[in-house]
Amino acid sequence: MNLDLQFTPITLSDRCEALRGEVRDFLDEQRREGVIPETLRKVGMEYSADFSRRLGARGWLGWRWPKAYGGSEGTALERYVITEELLAAGAPVRAHWVSDRQSGPVLLTFGTEDQRQKYLPGVAAGECFFCIGLSEPNSGSDLVSLQTRAEKIDGGYRITGTKLWTSNAHRAHYMLALFRTSKATADDRRAGLSQFIVDLDTPGIKVRPVVNLAGEHDFNEVHFDGVEIPDDCLVGEAGMGWRQVSAELAYERSGPERWLSTFHVLARLVETLGTDVSDETRREIGELFVELLTLRRMSLSVAGTLEAGQPPTVQAAVVKELGTRFEQRIPRVAHKLLCDCPDFEDQDSIARELLEHAILWSPAFTIRGGTTEILRGIIARGLGLR
Amino acid sequence: MQFSFTEDQQMIRDTAESLVARSCQMTEVRAFGDGQSDFVDALWQDLAKAGFNGALVAESHGGSGLGMLEAGIALEALGGALAPVPFLSTTAVADLIGRLGSDEQKSRYLSKIAAGQISAAIVGCPDPAHRDENGALRGQWAPVANAESADLLLVVVADTATGDADSYSVNVIEDIKDSCTVETFDTMDRTRRGFGAITLTGAAGVPLAGSLDGDGYARLGAILAAGSAVEMLGGAVQVLEMAKTYAMERVQFGRPIGAFQAIKHMLADQLVALEGLRSLVWAALWAIDNAPEEAPLAAATAKAVADQVALQLAGENIQIHGGIGFTADIDAHLYVKRVQLDRLVWGPPGIHTDFLEAHLEEMA
Numbered sequence A: 001m002n003l004d005l006q007f008t009p010i011t012l013s014d015r016c017e018a019l020r021g022e023v024r025d026f027l028d029e030q031r032r033e034g035v036i037p038e039t040l041r042k043v044g045m046e047y048s049a050d051f052s053r054r055l056g057a058r059g060w061l062g063w064r065w066p067k068a069y070g071g072s073e074g075t076a077l078e079r080y081v082i083t084e085e086l087l088a089a090g091a092p093v094r095a096h097w098v099s100d101r102q103s104g105p106v107l108l109t110f111g112t113e114d115q116r117q118k119y120l121p122g123v124a125a126g127e128c129f130f131c132i133g134l135s136e137p138n139s140g141s142d143l144v145s146l147q148t149r150a151e152k153i154d155g156g157y158r159i160t161g162t163k164l165w166t167s168n169a170h171r172a173h174y175m176l177a178l179f180r181t182s183k184a185t186a187d188d189r190r191a192g193l194s195q196f197i198v199d200l201d202t203p204g205i206k207v208r209p210v211v212n213l214a215g216e217h218d219f220n221e222v223h224f225d226g227v228e229i230p231d232d233c234l235v236g237e238a239g240m241g242w243r244q245v246s247a248e249l250a251y252e253r254s255g256p257e258r259w260l261s262t263f264h265v266l267a268r269l270v271e272t273l274g275t276d277v278s279d280e281t282r283r284e285i286g287e288l289f290v291e292l293l294t295l296r297r298m299s300l301s302v303a304g305t306l307e308a309g310q311p312p313t314v315q316a317a318v319v320k321e322l323g324t325r326f327e328q329r330i331p332r333v334a335h336k337l338l339c340d341c342p343d344f345e346d347q348d349s350i351a352r353e354l355l356e357h358a359i360l361w362s363p364a365f366t367i368r369g370g371t372t373e374i375l376r377g378i379i380a381r382g383l384g385l386r
Numbered sequence B: 001m002q003f004s005f006t007e008d009q010q011m012i013r014d015t016a017e018s019l020v021a022r023s024c025q026m027t028e029v030r031a032f033g034d035g036q037s038d039f040v041d042a043l044w045q046d047l048a049k050a051g052f053n054g055a056l057v058a059e060s061h062g063g064s065g066l067g068m069l070e071a072g073i074a075l076e077a078l079g080g081a082l083a084p085v086p087f088l089s090t091t092a093v094a095d096l097i098g099r100l101g102s103d104e105q106k107s108r109y110l111s112k113i114a115a116g117q118i119s120a121a122i123v124g125c126p127d128p129a130h131r132d133e134n135g136a137l138r139g140q141w142a143p144v145a146n147a148e149s150a151d152l153l154l155v156v157v158a159d160t161a162t163g164d165a166d167s168y169s170v171n172v173i174e175d176i177k178d179s180c181t182v183e184t185f186d187t188m189d190r191t192r193r194g195f196g197a198i199t200l201t202g203a204a205g206v207p208l209a210g211s212l213d214g215d216g217y218a219r220l221g222a223i224l225a226a227g228s229a230v231e232m233l234g235g236a237v238q239v240l241e242m243a244k245t246y247a248m249e250r251v252q253f254g255r256p257i258g259a260f261q262a263i264k265h266m267l268a269d270q271l272v273a274l275e276g277l278r279s280l281v282w283a284a285l286w287a288i289d290n291a292p293e294e295a296p297l298a299a300a301t302a303k304a305v306a307d308q309v310a311l312q313l314a315g316e317n318i319q320i321h322g323g324i325g326f327t328a329d330i331d332a333h334l335y336v337k338r339v340q341l342d343r344l345v346w347g348p349p350g351i352h353t354d355f356l357e358a359h360l361e362e363m364a
Ligand SMILES: Cc1cc2nc3c(=O)[nH]c(=O)nc-3n(C[C@H](O)[C@H](O)[C@H](O)COP(=O)(O)OP(=O)(O)OC[C@H]3O[C@@H](n4cnc5c(N)ncnc54)[C@H](O)[C@@H]3O)c2cc1C
Pocket: A131, A132, A133, A134, A135, A136, A137, A138, A139, A140, A141, A142, A164, A165, A166, A167, A168, A219, A364, A367, A368, A369, A370, A371, A372, A373, A374, A377, B250, B252, B253, B257, B260, B261, B262, B263, B319, B320, B321, B322, B323, B324, B326
């Protein structure tokens, strides 16, 4: 089989497990201080700049980056352990999540020395937050067709166009964006795209909220009406944005957040149901746990691939395809089992609130970060089908 | 068995569809969800004028003397338009009063129901109320449709006194707020309001003259299950239409997304599921009117399948819409949220599959 499709088994080192203990102790402390709620009523990651700063102070952001840029020079597997523990605890990690996961690594790989020095220490300290400016009204799955233009002007670029579904644009400092700097060529429609860092305080940028299905303001529409940004905002090589973004997307899809979004619902379900349950219920829960453990093994080997310095494109797509459908199924199963559970309506209002929030959010899992259909296309290409 | 609509039924259907298109526009439904519209009374009146509220009321009481199939035709249109009216509970109540009420009780309620002057709620099917050792009525239900605004509440009570497991009385409560605790709550479904928990606090109301035997109880269960299923079918039909239309309009990679086989197959699977549901639903509604002994099984089957298919289609509609499907800007989310409630209101999904399981065991 194609080498790219291997899921190499990974055993976590003692160092990793020791780190896990440290993260857990820290999280317990945060819980005692009320920074992380004792009982979770929502799925997904809450936004807390304060908590991100605390993580930064512990050195757990920018974990793999050189110390010179505020990093800890740790391994991908150690980073895996940190993220897994944070997610399992329901910690409010949203503010820094994408900066630490993808924007930082892109700058580290493709940025200039000045850019690294300017942005990475802030990201690693949990003080500088990015959002991702890829999707547009007419370009989602077909990202390459994006139309927002960055025209070369004297000393910089002029940006005109609209980004859509930009999570956290209303509270991030910067957008790592993909714009068109020149026309696609006849033989390569991927040519002519470039990545930029956009300071969201730049005049001319309008961030309009888009209320989501759960009634929350989480993503946005971002208008650029002739916004001028300086030359040193260009990341990497002009026109080579597509290659850089492909690497970024592999990071975006690689982590345990792609199968842990509704883990709390499962945990709460087990707690609420108690020990006195039918065989059928046991089987349903058992099946979910089998999948959880399988996904965890697969996700670990994605981290192993990252550690080996290879792009985990296809493996990450496999894990996200499986993982998001898994996290989407949990609330459905929980709903069914809890409906059959006598007195559920009166007793456990927290479980009900959490379940309702999970039901509302679950359609997003198989859309954000690349739809299930697009991931299947990537997996098929990984198999050699064109 | 006759599985196509008669000419009359087709006419009724055209009437229902054009009425709903006129009097229950999506802009109104959305505004209603935000608390900014009160078109519901007008819609209720229009339905009454067209004879739908009295579908199961005899002509002698001002009704149109039709059947559950015709009521189902209205329900399909109402479900498709996400109408916020308590049509199903009111229809089921009219049927019970017509069957069990004394002449006086019939005159007191039926013409008002048919004329759209009152609406009703019903509890106790499933889960009949019971009497405690002091003879006081006890029972608790949630969520109850129309709990907040019903003028009339019917309570199905298990008659343990007769020693017959299959005997029920039906009590009418007019002064709902004084006789029970009604706790209304918001649900995720913003297309309907006034769901609530109803707890009997001992008040009995007035029993309908006749009592309900096992067959009558089964008929009531079938009306509620099949009625809810046909409403869900209406929603699913709209959702498939919405998904198909978007798949033909939305262009990615230089083609409408409907040109990709992944989307084509999703839509084809949806159509297959929907047609299966449609057959089950109309068979159940037909059986209620024409083959009562088949109705409970047919209705439970229809509802069990509706619970799955409607959820599947509403969810996949969001998937096909991509990012915009996850917003409140288009109507896809309204259908998903409504389905979640539809699955619970007339008994949790489990009761229908449990019924089918019990039936299979009997057959074995
Ligand atoms: C909660 C949430 C947060 C998001 N946050 C961000 C963000 O921060 N930054 C950002 O840039 N974007 C963000 N997105 C956008 C997301 O990446 C896009 O929604 C996604 O890529 C799909 O694009 P689209 O919405 O335009 O749907 P479309 O691409 O129009 O897709 C519509 C449907 O067609 C299908 N389809 C499209 N092409 C094909 C094909 N070739 N074969 C088969 N099926 C196909 C899709 O799978 C989907 O079902 C977010 C989305 C969500 C839901």
